[in-house]
Amino acid sequence: MDELTREFLIESQEGLDRMERCLTDLETRPQDAALLGEIFRSVHTIKGTTGFLGFKRLERLAHRGENLLGLLRDGKAVASRGVITGLLHLLDGLRAILKFIEADGTEGTGDDQALIEEIEALQAPAGGAEKVSVALASESGPAASAALKPAPASAKPSSASPVPAAQSSAPQPEPAAEQLAAAAPDAGRARTQPGASTAESTLRVDVALLNRMMNLVGELVLTRNQVLQATAADPKMTLLSRRLDMVTADLRESVMKARMQPVSNIFSKMPRMVRDLSQSLGRRVHLEMEGQETELDKSLLEAIKDPLTHALRNALDHGIESPEDRKAVGKNPEGLLKLRAVQEGSHVVIEVSDDGAGIAVEKVREKAIERGLITSDRAALLGERELLQLIFLPGFSTAAKVTNVSGRGVGMDVVRTNVEKIGGKVELDSRAGKGTTVRMRIPLTLAIIPALIVSSLNQSFALPQGALSELVHIPPEKAGTAIEWIESAPLYRLRGRLLPLVFLSRLLDPTRTCHLAPDRDNFIAVLDADGRRFGLVVDGLADPEEIVVKPLSAVLKDIGLYSGATMLGSADLALILDPGSIALKANIIMNSEEEAAAQVEETDDAAKAEFLLVEVTGRRAAVPLADVLRIEQLPLSRIEYVGYRPVLNFGGHLLPVEDTGGILAQAAEAQGVDASPEGAQIIVVVCRDGNRHVGIVVSHVLDVAAGSDLFEAGTGVQTSGVTMLKNRVTGVVDLGSVAPLAQGEPAHEEWTQPAEVMG
Amino acid sequence: MTAQAMAVRNVKSEAQVELCSVRVGKTMFGVPIGHILEIVGSARPQPVPLAPEYVGGLVHYRGDVLTTVSLRQLLGLPPCEGKQDILVLESEGGCFGLLVDSVGEVLTVSPADFEPNPSILDRRHSALLAGAYKLKDHLLVMLDPERLDPMRLAQEMAER
Numbered sequence: 001m002d003e004l005t006r007e008f009l010i011e012s013q014e015g016l017d018r019m020e021r022c023l024t025d026l027e028t029r030p031q032d033a034a035l036l037g038e039i040f041r042s043v044h045t046i047k048g049t050t051g052f053l054g055f056k057r058l059e060r061l062a063h064r065g066e067n068l069l070g071l072l073r074d075g076k077a078v079a080s081r082g083v084i085t086g087l088l089h090l091l092d093g094l095r096a097i098l099k100f101i102e103a104d105g106t107e108g109t110g111d112d113q114a115l116i117e118e119i120e121a122l123q124a125p126a127g128g129a130e131k132v133s134v135a136l137a138s139e140s141g142p143a144a145s146a147a148l149k150p151a152p153a154s155a156k157p158s159s160a161s162p163v164p165a166a167q168s169s170a171p172q173p174e175p176a177a178e179q180l181a182a183a184a185p186d187a188g189r190a191r192t193q194p195g196a197s198t199a200e201s202t203l204r205v206d207v208a209l210l211n212r213m214m215n216l217v218g219e220l221v222l223t224r225n226q227v228l229q230a231t232a233a234d235p236k237m238t239l240l241s242r243r244l245d246m247v248t249a250d251l252r253e254s255v256m257k258a259r260m261q262p263v264s265n266i267f268s269k270m271p272r273m274v275r276d277l278s279q280s281l282g283r284r285v286h287l288e289m290e291g292q293e294t295e296l297d298k299s300l301l302e303a304i305k306d307p308l309t310h311a312l313r314n315a316l317d318h319g320i321e322s323p324e325d326r327k328a329v330g331k332n333p334e335g336l337l338k339l340r341a342v343q344e345g346s347h348v349v350i351e352v353s354d355d356g357a358g359i360a361v362e363k364v365r366e367k368a369i370e371r372g373l374i375t376s377d378r379a380a381l382l383g384e385r386e387l388l389q390l391i392f393l394p395g396f397s398t399a400a401k402v403t404n405v406s407g408r409g410v411g412m413d414v415v416r417t418n419v420e421k422i423g424g425k426v427e428l429d430s431r432a433g434k435g436t437t438v439r440m441r442i443p444l445t446l447a448i449i450p451a452l453i454v455s456s457l458n459q460s461f462a463l464p465q466g467a468l469s470e471l472v473h474i475p476p477e478k479a480g481t482a483i484e485w486i487e488s489a490p491l492y493r494l495r496g497r498l499l500p501l502v503f504l505s506r507l508l509d510p511t512r513t514c515h516l517a518p519d520r521d522n523f524i525a526v527l528d529a530d531g532r533r534f535g536l537v538v539d540g541l542a543d544p545e546e547i548v549v550k551p552l553s554a555v556l557k558d559i560g561l562y563s564g565a566t567m568l569g570s571a572d573l574a575l576i577l578d579p580g581s582i583a584l585k586a587n588i589i590m591n592s593e594e595e596a597a598a599q600v601e602e603t604d605d606a607a608k609a610e611f612l613l614v615e616v617t618g619r620r621a622a623v624p625l626a627d628v629l630r631i632e633q634l635p636l637s638r639i640e641y642v643g644y645r646p647v648l649n650f651g652g653h654l655l656p657v658e659d660t661g662g663i664l665a666q667a668a669e670a671q672g673v674d675a676s677p678e679g680a681q682i683i684v685v686v687c688r689d690g691n692r693h694v695g696i697v698v699s700h701v702l703d704v705a706a707g708s709d710l711f712e713a714g715t716g717v718q719t720s721g722v723t724m725l726k727n728r729v730t731g732v733v734d735l736g737s738v739a740p741l742a743q744g745e746p747a748h749e750e751w752t753q754p755a756e757v758m759g
Numbered sequence: 760m761t762a763q764a765m766a767v768r769n770v771k772s773e774a775q776v777e778l779c780s781v782r783v784g785k786t787m788f789g790v791p792i793g794h795i796l797e798i799v800g801s802a803r804p805q806p807v808p809l810a811p812e813y814v815g816g817l818v819h820y821r822g823d824v825l826t827t828v829s830l831r832q833l834l835g836l837p838p839c840e841g842k843q844d845i846l847v848l849e850s851e852g853g854c855f856g857l858l859v860d861s862v863g864e865v866l867t868v869s870p871a872d873f874e875p876n877p878s879i880l881d882r883r884h885s886a887l888l889a890g891a892y893k894l895k896d897h898l899l900v901m902l903d904p905e906r907l908d909p910m911r912l913a914q915e916m917a918e919r
Contacts, residue, residue: 219822457808508808553826553855555909556817559809565817565824573805573817573824 008049009102010204015042016091016098017268023087024271028286030079039087040069046094057107058097064119065090071123086122088272089115207298210259217248217255218448218548224248225545225569233652256297256444263341263350264292266305270312270339277316284323284334285316291341296348300442303422304350307415311352311438312337314412319356319436329433331355347424348444353437359430361387368393388428392416415440423449423466449549451576453542453568454525456504460574462547462566463525463536467579470704472524472535475633479516490514492524492535495703499526502586503537504577507561529579534588536579545569549576560585611707611732613725614685614698617661622707622723622730623696627687631701636667636680642741648684648695657684657695658738664697689735696733707732776870778892780863780899781846783830787899788859789866789892794848794904798862801842813912815858818845827856828907833887850908857907866899868892873901886915 019042022035029035047062065087071077093115100108224244231237267289278285296304320326320335327333340351361384368374368390379387391412415438416426423443430436443449443466451462452471472494474482483501484491490501501524506512516522517539524535547566552575556562563578611622612631632648639646639657646657646664657664667680684695707723707730721732778789779798797820804816804827815829825847831839845856875890889903905911 215822459806459808550824552824553853553909555814555913556807556810556826558913559807561809562807567819567824573819575805575807575817 005053005101005105008053009098012046012049012094012098015045016095018042020088020091020272021268023084023091024275024287026079027081027084027275033073036069036073036079040066040073043069043090043094055097055101055107057110057112058094058101061090061093061097061112061116064116065094068119068123077123083122086118090119205258210255210298213255214259217252220248221252221448221546221548222567222569226571229569252448257295259297259299260295261298261301262292263294263296263301263348266301266308267292267339267341269305270308273309274312274316274337277313278320281316282322283316283320285320285337286334287337287339289339294341294343294348296442297444300422300444304419304424304440304442307418307426307440308350308352310415311440312339314438315352315354315356315436319354319358321357325357343444344441347441350440350442351437353435355435358432358434358436359388359391360432361430364388364390388430391428392426423464448546450544451547451566452525452544453574454504454523454536454538454577455540455542456538457508460542460568460570460572461504461538462545462568462574462576463527464563464576464579465544467527467529468525469528469533470526471541471630472526473631473633474516474522474524476518476520476522479518479522482516482522490537494526494535499524499533499535500586500588501535501537502582502588505537505539507582507586527579527583529583532580532583532588534583534586536577536582547574547576609707609723610704611723611725611730612685613702613705613730614696615700615702616698617663617666618699619661620702620725620728620730621698622725622732623685623687623735624732625704627689627735629686629688629693632684632686632695633681634684636664636682639664639682645739645741646697647741653693654741655686655693655695656738656741657697658733659697661697661699663699687733687735689738692740694735694738696735696738774870776868776892778866778868778899778901779846780866781830781844781857781859782861782863783834783859784836786834787863787897788830788902789868789899790846790848790857790902790904792865794850795846796849796854797847799845799847799856800862802845803842804845804856804858811909811913811916813916814909815843815856818856820847820854820856823854825854825856826909827858828909828912829858830902830907831858831860833907833912834884848904848907850904850911852908852910855907855909857902857904866894868894868899 019039022039022042026032026035026039043062043065047059047066050056050059050062068077068083068087072079072083077083093112096110097107100106224241227241227244231241270289271287274285274287315337320337321329321331323333326335336355338351338353340353342349342351364387365379365382368387369376369379373390373393374382393413412426412428419426419440419442425441427439427441428436429439450465452465452468454461454463472492482492484493484498490503491498492501493499501514503512503514506514514537516537521540523538523541525538526535527533545568547568549564550566551557552562552564560581561578562575563581564576566574566576568574610625612625612628614621614623634648638648640649641647642654646659648655648657659665663682667682670680683698683701685698685701686693686695703726705725707725710719710722710724710729711717712719721734722729723732724730777792779792779795781788781790799818799820802818804818806816807814810816813828813832815827815832818825818827827845829838831837839858839860843858843860844862845858846862847854847856872893873890874893876885876888880888887902887906889901889906891901892899
C-alpha cells in the first residue's frame with residue numbers, strides 16, 4: 001500500500017469516528033449547524049480524496065451521502081431520527097469499504113444499491129430548488145473549502161457561485177459557524193484540523209517506536225537503581241546519582257505521557273452503542289460523558305474497552321427501566337447514563353452510573369443463600385455494601401435466572417477479572433430505586449510496577465504490590481508456635497481469622513518441609529489475588545522496588561508460577577511471582593463462605609483510607625497506612641541520641657524517632673540498671689513523610705482499619721488530624737511535625753555515645 | 760532422519776565451513792557461526808525453581824531476559840560449579856542462550872571431513888547431535904541450534 005493510501009485511510013477513519021460522534025449528538029440538537037457542517041466535511045473529504053485515488057465504489061457512496069448532508073446543512077431537510085439512522089448506515093457502509101481497502105487495497109465486491117436507495121429515499125421530499133444547491137455543492141468537490149462555507153439560508157445559485165477562488169482556498173470559517181463552534185466543543189476541535197498550528201506541533205509516531213522507547217526507559221530505570229545502590233556509600237557520587245535519579249524520573253514520565261491517549265478514544269464509541277442498544281431495548285436514555293480528556297496508556301485503554309462496554313450494556317439492559325416503568329415511579333421517562341473519567345493520583349477512575357432501578361439487595365441475599373455461596377447465618381450479618389460485592393462472585397452471575405431476579409450482574413465477574421488483569425479494581429455502589437454506579441480504578445501504566453522483593457531458597461523474587469495487603473513478621477522465638485495445623489494444612493491466626501499459608505520455599509522445592517526457621521525472622525506476605533486470600537511465607541524481605549516487567553520464554557511461563565522476570569537494583573535477576581497462579585497451585589479457592597466474607601471486607605475497606613491503629617501509653621492513635629514502611633521491634637539499646645533527640649541508625653541511615661508518650665524513658669526505667677542481656681524491647685513504626693523517613697515509638701500495634709472522615713458540628717467542615725476508627729474517634733499522628741534532623745552539623749562524635757538514659 | 764540428511768547436504772554444498780568450538784566436559788563441540796548472535800563470557804545464570812532440567816537459568820541480555828539451555832544437563836553431565844560461557848543463539852522460536860563450559864576458537868573445516876552420527880549412538884544423544892568433523896587429533900561434534908531450542912526440547916520431553 002502506498003503512503004498516500006495509508007494516509008487516506010487514517011484520515012478517513014478519524015473523519016468517520018468524528019462523524020459518528022456528531023451524528024449521535026445531532027439526535028439531541030438536530031438544528032446544530034456546526035455539527036452538520038462537521039459531518040458534511042467528513043464525508044466530503046472522503047469523496048474528494050477517493051475520486052483522486054480512484055476508489056469508485058467509495059466515491060459513489062460518499063457522493064450520495066454528501067447530497068443528503070448538503071440538504072441538511074442548508075436547512076432543506078430536517079435531521080429526523082430516520083435520517084440519522086440512514087446516515088449511520090452510510091457510515092457503516094463507508095467503514096466496511098475502508099476495511100477492504102486496508103486489507104488488500106481493493107474496494108471489495110459488495111452491492112451498495114440498497115444503501116444508496118435508502119439514502120436517496122431520505123432526500124426525496126426535497127424540491128427542485130434544493131437540487132440545484134446539491135449540484136453546486138458536489139461540483140465544487142475538489143476545492144474542499146468552498147463546501148466548508150455554510151450557505152446562507154437561501155440557496156440561490158448566485159450566493160454560491162461568486163465565491164472568489166482566493167477566498168475559498170483559505171479555510172476561513174464563517175462567523176456564524178465560529179459562534180456555534182464555541183458552543184459545541186467537539187466542533188471547535190475539529191475546526192483546527194485544516195489550520196496549520198496543530199499540524200506543526202504534532203506528529204504521528206509508530207506505536208512500535210513508543211514501545212521501544214518505553215523498554216529503553218525501563219532499562220534506564222534498572223541502571224539507575226543499580227547506580228543508586230552502588231553509590232549509596234560514596235558521598236562524592238550522591239549528587240550525581242541524585243541528578244541521574246531525577247532525570248530518569250522525568251524522562252520516564254515524558255515517555256509514559258507520549259503513550260497516553262485521551263479516554264475519548266473509547267468514549268466516543270459509546271454514544272452509538274447506547275443509541276442502538278436503547279432503541280432495541282425500548283429504553284429512552286440520555287448519555288452524559290465527562291472527563292474525556294483524561295489520559296491513559298494506550299495498551300490499558302484497549303484493555304478496558306470490553307469491561308466498559310459490558311458495564312454500559314448492563315446499565316442499559318438491567319439498570320435503566322422502560323419509560324413506562326419510570327413514569328410509574330415518578331422519574332423522568334428518559335434515563336440518565338453517566339460516563340465519567342477522572343485521574344486520581346496514579347490511577348484513572350472510570351465510572352459508569354445510571355439512575356435506574358438499582359440492585360435489590362434482598363434479592364441478592366436470597367439468591368446468594370440459594371446458590372450456596374454463603375450461609376444464611378452469615379448473610380444475616382452482612383450489610384448492604386457487603387451484599388453487593390457478592391455479585392462479583394463467578395457463581396453468582398453465570399446463571400441467567402439469577403440475573404433476571406437481581407436485576408444486574410451479567411458477567412460482573414468478567415468485568416472484574418478483566419480489570420484486575422491489568423492491575424485495576426472494580427467497585428460497585430447501588431441504591432434501590434436510585435441507580436447503580438460501577439467504578440473501575442485503572443493504573444496509569446503497566447510496564448513499570450511497584451513490587452516487594454522477597455527471598456526464598458537464597459534467591460530473590462518480586463511480589464507485585466497490587467496483590468499485597470499486609471505483611472506479618474514472626475520473630476524467631478515465636479517460630480515454633482505461630483502456625484497452627486489442621487492435619488497437613490498450615491494456618492495462621494490473623495486477627496481472629498484463619499489464613500491458609502503457602503510456604504514459598506516448599507512450593508519451589510517440594511523436598512522442603514513446611515516450618516518456620518527458629519533461628520531467624522520469618523515473614524508472611526498476606527496476598528489477595530482475584531479474591532483468593534492467603535499468606536505466603538517467605539524467608540526474608542528487602543525494600544520495595546519499582547520493577548520493569550520483562551516477558552519470560554514460553555517454557556518458563558508454562559511452569560505457571562511466574563508472570564515475568566526483572567532486573568533488580570542489585571543487578572540480580574528476579575522472577576516475578578504470580579499470586580493468582582500460586583493460589584491456584586496451592587488449591588486456595590475463593591468460593592468458600594469464609595473467603596467471600598473476607599474478600600467483601602477487603603473491597604469495602606479499600607474505598608476508605610486505611611490506618612494503622614496503635615497504642616501510645618494508653619492512648620489510641622492512628623498512622624495513615626499508606627505512609628507506614630515497616631514495623632520494627634528492637635532492643636532499647638538500639639536507640640541512640642543526638643543531643644536530646646532519639647535516633648535509630650540503620651546501616652548508616654539515621655532515622656529521627658518521635659516519642660510523644662515517653663515510652664523510651666519508661667522502658668529504660670523498667671529495665672533498671674542491671675538489665676537482662678536482651679534488654680527491653682520497643683516497637684518503632686517506620687513511616688514515610690515526603691522523602692524522609694521517621695520513626696514513631698508506640699506501646700502496641702493494635703490493628704489495621706479503615707477510617708471514616710469526621711465533620712465539625714455546626715460548620716460541617718471536615719476535620720483534620722482525627723478519624724473514626726473502629727467506632728472511636730482517634731487522633732492521626734502528624735508525621736510532618738517530627739522535627740527534621742539538623743543538616744550538616746558535625747555530629748558524628750556525639751552519635752556514637754550509647755543511650756544515656758540507661759546509666 | 761530427514762532433517763539430519765538435509766543438514767548433511769547443506770554442509771557438503773559449501774566449500775568451507777566456519778564453526779565456533781565450545782567445550783563441555785571433555786568433548787569439543789562445534790556450532791555454525793551463522794547462528795551465533797553473541798558470546799557472553801563468564802556468566803552466572805539465575806536458576807529458575809521448578810523449571811525443566813535442561814533450563815540452565817536466566818541471564819540478562821541487552822535489556823531482555825534470556826532463557827538458557829544447559830548443554831551439560833542435556834548430555835547428562837553433573838552441573839558445573841563455577842561460571843560458564845553463554846552462546847546467544849538464534850532459532851526459529853526466538854533467541855536463547857546455550858550454557859557451555861568454555862568457548863574456544865573459530866575453526867574452518869572442510870565438508871569432506873564430515874561424518875553423520877554413528878548408528879551405535881543412543882537415541883538421546885543422536886537427537887541432540889548432528890554428526891561430527893574429523894579433525895587431526897580429535898573429533899568436533901556438531902550441534903544444531905534448532906534442536907537445542909528450549910521450545911523444541913519441551914515438545915520432545917512431552918512426547919517421550
